[in-house]
Amino acid sequence: MEKQSSGFHKKIFVVIFTCLGLSLFLFLSTNYFVSKLSFSPNILSLTQPVNSFFGFVEKNDGISITIREGGVTEDNPVNAKKLRYRVLVDEQTKIDPNLTVPYLFTKVSRPISTIDEIKVGDYVTAETQTDLRVQRKNEFRASKIVVFPLKNTIRGEIVDLTPDIISITGIPILAQGSPLGNNPKLGEKEGVFSIRLTPQTEISTSTFNHPDPAPVKIRYSLIDLKKGLTVLVYTEGNMQRRNEVHALLIDPGRL
CATH class of the missing domain: 2.40.50.320 (Copper binding periplasmic protein CusF)
Known part of the structure; x- marks a missing residue:
């Protein structure tokens, strides 16, 4: 009877020792693997x-x-x-x-x-x-x-005008939905920006004629733009990066 009890205890000891050994092996292996990885x-x-x-x-x-x-x-x-x-x-x-x-x-x-x-x-x-x-x-x-496009929009006054380029003095506006939000510390400075026109540049605005609630769309052409006119320009690039960009849309308001 004592021999059976002794054998049983030995089996329990072997099982416990094996489990501890396996746990130690897994722990050391995991630590070694993790140590080889470069976490940010x-x-x-x-x-x-x-x-x-x-x-x-x-x-x-x-x-x-x-x-x-x-x-x-x-x-x-x-x-x-x-x-x-x-x-x-x-x-x-x-x-x-x-x-x-x-x-x-x-x-x-x-x-x-x-x-x-x-x-x-x-x-x-x-x-x-x-x-x-x-x-x-x-x-x-x-x-x-x-x-x-952090700053792809500018509102300003036309100070010069040619068939291909309009020059605007103003401050670039943070793009809608900018990931940086409306941060006042991005170094906005007023300057003169050259806006290049292409055949694809749209010049238009929308307005309302009360009491009609539907907006009225108005299309303009280059000859409608004059020096001294304040316009809103959407460009294809980041105006914080360079002073000459291509105009996609020019909104002069209702003329």
Whole structure:
């Protein structure tokens, strides 16, 4: 009887020892595996997969873009220590300009952009199939890149006018839905901006004739634009980046 009890206790001891050994092995193996991964320090606390990265484009080499975390402001200068990713772009990467223009007459489809149209200074969100929490290095391949036109609109006075270009003095306006919001520290400065006109540039406005509640659409032409006229211009690019852009829509109000 004592032998049976002793054998039973030995079996229990073997089972417990085996379980402890297996647990120790799994613990050490997991720690070793985790130690080989390079976690992004800013997203260690997140419990859900991280598949997108928003930031400021610092470099474009034609096959990839370097994105710096967040936006650049007076409180967050370019040389601040921030997370950066090199984002690889290939023929499968969809690039969305995320540009909304309130045309009244022009029917357009959303343009297809290329990496060449992404400029240093643009704000973008890069989406990926990779979980950035467990990325081995600061590089990933993008499945989609959304480009935010930070300042693609300007309201100002026409100070010069030619058949191809109008010059406006004014301050660029933050694009509607800008990911940075209405930040007063983005360095808005009044200046003279050259707005290039194309055959596709729409010049129009909408107004109301009371008591009719329906808006009235009015189309204008270049000859209706005069010096001294205040206009609202929607452009194809980021006016914070350069002083000459192409006009998509010019709204002079009711003339």
